[in-house]
Amino acid sequence: MGCGTQLGSFCERPRYGGTRGERYRHGSIDGVADRQRLVEEGRTVRGYAVGRVVGAGGYGEVYEAVAPAGDRVAFKVVPLRSTADRRAAKRFVLEAKVLSSIRHPNVVAAHDWGFSEDDTFLWMAMELLEGENLSQTL
Numbered sequence: 001m002g003c004g005t006q007l008g009s010f011c012e013r014p015r016y017g018g019t020r021g022e023r024y025r026h027g028s029i030d031g032v033a034d035r036q037r038l039v040e041e042g043r044t045v046r047g048y049a050v051g052r053v054v055g056a057g058g059y060g061e062v063y064e065a066v067a068p069a070g071d072r073v074a075f076k077v078v079p080l081r082s083t084a085d086r087r088a089a090k091r092f093v094l095e096a097k098v099l100s101s102i103r104h105p106n107v108v109a110a111h112d113w114g115f116s117e118d119d120t121f122l123w124m125a126m127e128l129l130e131g132e133n134l135s136q137t138l
Helices: 020-024 083-101
Strands: 048-057 060-066 072-079 110-115 121-127
Touching (some): 048 072, 072 083
Antiparallel strands (some): 060 072
């Protein structure tokens, strides 16, 4: 698939420098520990208690979190610091709306989404899947 032909796929330069492959090793979480997190572990965002980082990419990070009802969820975060981030935010909102409307056993469920209280990032609470990531499987 070409760049931008799939929801959530972006061709922008990664925020932390280098190329996507150098920094993130195609979806692994290598390098997460040596950079500042977008959301600190233990912070509560709109009732979601944010935990450990489970993934990072060119346009955000995914954390494990606990929902207000007590369920474990994936908590996807996208920063809103620059004009480029604002363009990514528009795509993120579209992704959240579309994903929230889909109910299918082969599609991860999106439960909730919104802006942080301080408007520094967007977030989406999604179904948390256990297991290996694709790069580990391959």
